[in-house]
Amino acid sequence: MATATLTPTRARQLRSTGRRPGEKRFGVGRVVAFAILALLAITWLIPVLWAVATSLQSEADAGSAPVSWIGESGITFEAYAKVLAEGNVGLWTLNSVLTSVIITALTVATSALAAYAFSRLDFAGRRWLYFAIIAAIIIPPQVLIIPLFYEMLAFGMVDTYLGLILPQVVAPAMVFILKKFFDAVPIELEEAARVDGASRLRVFWSIVLPLSRPILAAVSIFVFIQAWNNFLWPFLIINDTSLMTLPVGLQTVKSAFGVQYAQTMAMSILAALPLIVLFLFFQRQIIKGIATTGFGGQ
Amino acid sequence: MTTSAVGNRAVATAAPAADDATSIRRGSHRRRNNATAWAFLAPFLVFFVLFLVWPMIHGIYLSLTDQSLTGSGGALIGIDNYLEAFADAEMWGAIWNTIWFTLLSTVPLVLVALVMALLVDQGLPGQWLWRLSYFMPFLLASTVVSLIWIWMMNPQLGLFNTVLQAVGLEPVPWLQDPSVSMISIVIATVWWTVGFNFLLYLAALQNIPEQQYEAASIDGAGKWRQLFGITLPQLGPTTALIVILQVLASLKVFDQIYQMMNQLVTPATQSAVIYIFDVGFTGYRFGYSSAISYIFFAIVLIVSLVQFRVTARRGA
Numbered sequence: 008m009a010t011a012t013l014t015p016t017r018a019r020q021l022r023s024t025g026r027r028p029g030e031k032r033f034g035v036g037r038v039v040a041f042a043i044l045a046l047l048a049i050t051w052l053i054p055v056l057w058a059v060a061t062s063l064q065s066e067a068d069a070g071s072a073p074v075s076w077i078g079e080s081g082i083t084f085e086a087y088a089k090v091l092a093e094g095n096v097g098l099w100t101l102n103s104v105l106t107s108v109i110i111t112a113l114t115v116a117t118s119a120l121a122a123y124a125f126s127r128l129d130f131a132g133r134r135w136l137y138f139a140i141i142a143a144i145i146i147p148p149q150v151l152i153i154p155l156f157y158e159m160l161a162f163g164m165v166d167t168y169l170g171l172i173l174p175q176v177v178a179p180a181m182v183f184i185l186k187k188f189f190d191a192v193p194i195e196l197e198e199a200a201r202v203d204g205a206s207r208l209r210v211f212w213s214i215v216l217p218l219s220r221p222i223l224a225a226v227s228i229f230v231f232i233q234a235w236n237n238f239l240w241p242f243l244i245i246n247d248t249s250l251m252t253l254p255v256g257l258q259t260v261k262s263a264f265g266v267q268y269a270q271t272m273a274m275s276i277l278a279a280l281p282l283i284v285l286f287l288f289f290q291r292q293i294i295k296g297i298a299t300t301g302f303g304g305q
Numbered sequence: 306m307t308t309s310a311v312g313n314r315a316v317a318t319a320a321p322a323a324d325d326a327t328s329i330r331r332g333s334h335r336r337r338n339n340a341t342a343w344a345f346l347a348p349f350l351v352f353f354v355l356f357l358v359w360p361m362i363h364g365i366y367l368s369l370t371d372q373s374l375t376g377s378g379g380a381l382i383g384i385d386n387y388l389e390a391f392a393d394a395e396m397w398g399a400i401w402n403t404i405w406f407t408l409l410s411t412v413p414l415v416l417v418a419l420v421m422a423l424l425v426d427q428g429l430p431g432q433w434l435w436r437l438s439y440f441m442p443f444l445l446a447s448t449v450v451s452l453i454w455i456w457m458m459n460p461q462l463g464l465f466n467t468v469l470q471a472v473g474l475e476p477v478p479w480l481q482d483p484s485v486s487m488i489s490i491v492i493a494t495v496w497w498t499v500g501f502n503f504l505l506y507l508a509a510l511q512n513i514p515e516q517q518y519e520a521a522s523i524d525g526a527g528k529w530r531q532l533f534g535i536t537l538p539q540l541g542p543t544t545a546l547i548v549i550l551q552v553l554a555s556l557k558v559f560d561q562i563y564q565m566m567n568q569l570v571t572p573a574t575q576s577a578v579i580y581i582f583d584v585g586f587t588g589y590r591f592g593y594s595s596a597i598s599y600i601f602f603a604i605v606l607i608v609s610l611v612q613f614r615v616t617a618r619r620g621a
Binding site for chain 1 (some may be wrong): 337338341342343346348349350352355356357359360363364369372392420421425426427429431433434435436437438440441442444445446447448449452453456457461463464467471485501504507508509528552557559561565567578581582583586591594595598599602605606
């Protein structure tokens with residue numbers, strides 16, 4: 008992070024007028040900038056809007072050329088009704104929520120505890136262990152799919168929730184991010200509590216964690232988005248339809264739906280909604296989290 | 306490191322690690338307390354060892370065997386898998402496709418993100434709408450992205466070809482024609498993930514002190530001078546970070562190719578991870594697949610190291 012004399016918010020307030028000193032209010036440049044912004048935004052929104060438009064048509068309208076934004080028989084919710092009635096969307100959403108929440112809770116809890124030890128405690132082997140964890144960030148998870156799958160076979164965890172959840176809990180990058188943050192937390196409060204006889208765990212729980220809320224929120228959101236959208240591992244480890252998460256479930260019905268475009272799009276929109284709603288709620292934390300850490304999903 | 310008894314201030318005699326400038330100041334605060342430290346570390350280490358360190362080591366062993374998914378085989382065959390891989394045209398094809406995809410995707414993913422961020426940073430009205438439209442696709446699962454783009458690029462009914470035909474052009478078989486399928490996947494990928502880079506750039510822009518611009522405009526520097534003299538140089542470190550993260554992400558491509566190509570493995574679009582997956586889970590050859598995994602890992606490692614070196618040298 009650059010050490011700006013202005014906080015980002017302050018800079019934004021200054022810039023909210025959008026004008027630097029000596030700038031005309033409606034310069035040609037600003038009109039052109041606005042036009043390009045709008046054009047880009049429309050380009051970026053069209054695929055999603057097109058998907059929504061398709062999902063609100065009857066199968067007959069969606070599947071006959073020439074396609075249009077609104078079907079000949081008008082707007083209908085029958086694709087959604089069918090998908091919700093027949094499909095496993097509800098079950099898959101539940102699986103996605105359940106596994107993502109558990110993965111997030113376990114990842115953040117274990118990473119925060121470890122990061123605190125690296126930040127505040129001294130122990131034999133501290134340096135090489137930290138180095139090993141940092142080095143592990145570079146390992147692409149995809150490299151591990153074969154040995155991990157083999158291990159899950161040995162544990163009897165193929166096609167189980169445990170096999171789906173446990174391997175996704177390792178996130179060495181999060182230890183790195185959290186340690187950096189803890190390093191910057193002033194130590195005096197902890198020292199005082201220690202003098203008063205509080206245990207390490209107590210200090211961690213009641214002093215450090217409350218001070219770290221913003222970074223914990225950011226890390227949690229990252230891990231959650233990643234778990235929610237993860238495809239390769241859930242796809243490999245789960246065969247049972249009732250254990251599938253949304254992305255994997257969607258993949259299996261893709262071929263089953265074949266040419267039922269309205270239903271395919273309705274399912275896609277339903278699967279996308281939860282995270283978009285989450286984003287609208289936590290927009291500030293997500294943007295801030297990405298800005299301060301440079302880590303994210305995918 | 307030599308330290309006094311537990312409970313007293315630790316006296317660090319070793320030079321502090323470079324990654325850890327704070328520990329010079331903070332070293333005196335760190336208490337030597339093995340038992341407590343390991344208790345804090347234990348939960349993380351259980352997962353770390355079981356699901357990362359052990360598979361990593363076990364994978365090396367597997368790559369030296371002829372283990373199959375069905376449980377047969379497993380005899381040590383030395384480096385035969387590696388020898389076979391180096392002579393395997395399909396593997397080199399997959400690696401070349403992966404590098405090709407990385408080159409094709411990284412440039413627009415950096416440039417488009419930069420243009421978006423520079424424009425949004427002008428402070429024009431509609432801030433939240435711009436942010437939402439550019440970033441929203443990043444929140445979608447790869448399956449959703451693939452379904453939407455398969456539909457957009459549908460040969461007869463897709464929006465792309467409908468528009469092309471409306472203006473009198475020939476329809477394009479976006480995903481069916483091997484000569485354009487990789488480009489089509491890159492288009493979908495740029496749309497999907499550019500928002501993340503855009504936010505990184507936007508955050509960096511908002512950290513550039515306003516006074517620099519004020520000083521520049523008092524000196525009579527125009528908009529473009531300010532852009533090339535202040536803004537772009539200040540974005541250097543962010544660009545380096547984005548390029549590193551982007552290249553690493555692109556090299557690992559699997560989801561959108563596998564899904565947009567309808568799970569068909571085609572020579573034109575097969576990526577390294579798709580080949581690893583295909584050999585292991587379609588061909589059941591776990592040993593061989595592990596060997597390819599490690600060759601792929603070596604490439605990722607080399608690319609990362611080169612990038613870090615280049616970045617470090619530029620920063621120096």
